[in-house]
Amino acid sequence: MLAQQINTLFQQRYGYRPLLVRAPGRVNLIGEHTDYNGGFVLPAAIDKEILFAVGLNGLSTARLFSYDMQEAYDLRLESEPVQPGKTLWANYLKGVVAQFQRRGIAVPGFDCVFGGNVPIGAGLSSSAALECGLAFALNQLLEANLSRLELAYMGQRAEHEFAGVQCGIMDQFASLHGQSGHVVRLDCRSMEYQYFPFNSAAYHLVLCNSGVKHSLASSAYNTRRQECEQGVAVLRRHHPQVASLRDATLEQVEQHRAELGPVVYRRCRYVVQENLRVEATCQYLQAGDMAAVGQQMYASHAGLRDDYEVSCAELDALVQIAHSQPGVLGARMMGGGFGGCTINLLPAAVVPAFIATTTAAYQQQLGLVLETYQTTIVEGVSVLPPALATH
Numbered sequence: 455m456l457a458q459q460i461n462t463l464f465q466q467r468y469g470y471r472p473l474l475v476r477a478p479g480r481v482n483l484i485g486e487h488t489d490y491n492g493g494f495v496l497p498a499a500i501d502k503e504i505l506f507a508v509g510l511n512g513l514s515t516a517r518l519f520s521y522d523m524q525e526a527y528d529l530r531l532e533s534e535p536v537q538p539g540k541t542l543w544a545n546y547l548k549g550v551v552a553q554f555q556r557r558g559i560a561v562p563g564f565d566c567v568f569g570g571n572v573p574i575g576a577g578l579s580s581s582a583a584l585e586c587g588l589a590f591a592l593n594q595l596l597e598a599n600l601s602r603l604e605l606a607y608m609g610q611r612a613e614h615e616f617a618g619v620q621c622g623i624m625d626q627f628a629s630l631h632g633q634s635g636h637v638v639r640l641d642c643r644s645m646e647y648q649y650f651p652f653n654s655a656a657y658h659l660v661l662c663n664s665g666v667k668h669s670l671a672s673s674a675y676n677t678r679r680q681e682c683e684q685g686v687a688v689l690r691r692h693h694p695q696v697a698s699l700r701d702a703t704l705e706q707v708e709q710h711r712a713e714l715g716p717v718v719y720r721r722c723r724y725v726v727q728e729n730l731r732v733e734a735t736c737q738y739l740q741a742g743d744m745a746a747v748g749q750q751m752y753a754s755h756a757g758l759r760d761d762y763e764v765s766c767a768e769l770d771a772l773v774q775i776a777h778s779q780p781g782v783l784g785a786r787m788m789g790g791g792f793g794g795c796t797i798n799l800l801p802a803a804v805v806p807a808f809i810a811t812t813t814a815a816y817q818q819q820l821g822l823v824l825e826t827y828q829t830t831i832v833e834g835v836s837v838l839p840p841a842l843a844t845h
C-alpha cells in the first residue's frame with residue numbers, strides 16, 4: 455500500500471514518525487471554465503490521490519522528497535520570500551509555503567515525502583492535490599487553524615504565482631471539500647455549496663485519458679480568462695450589473711454580438727450556457743433523471759469544442775466514440791482542456807463493454823493506447839490514521 459511506503463520511506467530518511475495526509479484529485483460532472491467567471495461547477499473528489507508524510511524537523515530547511523520522481527529538493531526557509539525555481543514539482547509546494555508566510559505564519563523547517571496515483575497532465579488536478587495536501591498538513595502541524603476554504607484559496611494562489619496558471623477555485627475546493635458518494639455544486643462567487651447524492655451503485659463515472667498533453671494548455675487557459683474579461687468589459691458598458699459572465703444573459707450576449715466580436719462572443723455564449731447547464735443538471739440529478747444529466751454533458755462538450763475551443767481531435771474522438779454506444783448516457787472533455795481526460799456517465803452494467811469498445815475504437819481511429827480509470831467519489835483531504843499506513 456502506497457501510504458505504507460510513503461510512511462516507511464519518511465521514517466527511513468528522517469528517523470521520526472510523520473503526520474500522514476491524503477489529498478484527492480477531482481472529476482467535474484459539468485461546469486467547465488465557469489469558476490473564474492463567478493459561475494457554477496459540479497465536481498467531486500475521487501480515489502486518485504496523493505499521500506503525504508510530513509513532520510516538523512527543528513531545522514530551517516524544508517526537505518522535500520517526491521516518491522514518484524525519486525527526487526529530493528531542499529528549500530531554505532530563512533531567505534524569505536520563497537521564489538519559484540526550475541524544479542517544477544517543488545514549485546507547487548514552495549507556492550504553498552509562500553502563502554503561509556504571506557499570512558504572517560512563519561513556516562519552520564519540515565520534512566515532506568509525497569507520492570500518489572493522480573495521473574499528471576490528465577486534467578484530474580494532480581497539482582491541486584499537491585497544493586491542498588501540503589497546505590492541510592502544515593495547517594495541522596503549525597496549528598494555524600485555517601479553514602478548508604482558506605486552504606483552498608492558498609492552493610489557488612500558489613498555482614497563480616508559482617505555476618503561472620490563472621486557475622479558478624474549483625480544483626482546490628473539490629480536493630478539500632469532497633464528500634463520499636456526492637458531487638458538490640459550488641457557487642464560485644458566494645462560495646456557497648450544496649452536496650448532491652450520486653448513485654454510484656447504479657451509475658459509474660469512467661475517465662478516458664486521451665494521453666494528450668499540450669504544452670500550450672496553460673497559456674491558452676490564461677487567454678480564455680482574458681477573453682472572458684474582455685466580454686465582461688463590453689457587456690458592463692451597457693449593463694452595469696454584469697460584474698462577471700455569471701451575471702450575463704444569453705439575450706445580452708446576442709444583443710452585443712457585434713461589439714463583442716466573433717471570438718469573445720462565442721466565449722461568452724459558452725460560459726452563459728454552461729452555467730445554465732449546471733443548474734439544469736442539478737435539477738435532473740435531484741429527479742434521478744440520469745439520461746437528462748448525460749445530455750447536458752454532451753451539450754457541454756459541444757460548447758467547449760465549438761465555442762470555447764479548448765478541446766482537441768483526440769478528446770472529440772473519445773466523446774464521439776462514447777456517443778455512438780447506446781448504453782452511454784453522457785460524455786465530455788473535462789478540466790482545462792487541450793488534452794487530458796473525458797468523463798463518461800454510464801450505467802454500472804455497461805462499464806466493461808464500454809471500456810473494451812472505446813479502447814479498441816481509439817486504437818483503430820487514432821492509433822493511440824487508451825488508459826481508462828473507474829472512479830469512486832471519496833472524501834476530501836484528510837489525515838490518515840497511522841494504523842492505516844502500517845497495513
Ligand code: GAF
Pocket residue numbers: 485486487488489490621622623624625789790791
Ligand atoms: C482547470 C482549472 F484549474 C480550474 O480552475 C477550472 O477553471 C478548470 O480548468 C476548467 O473548468 O482545472
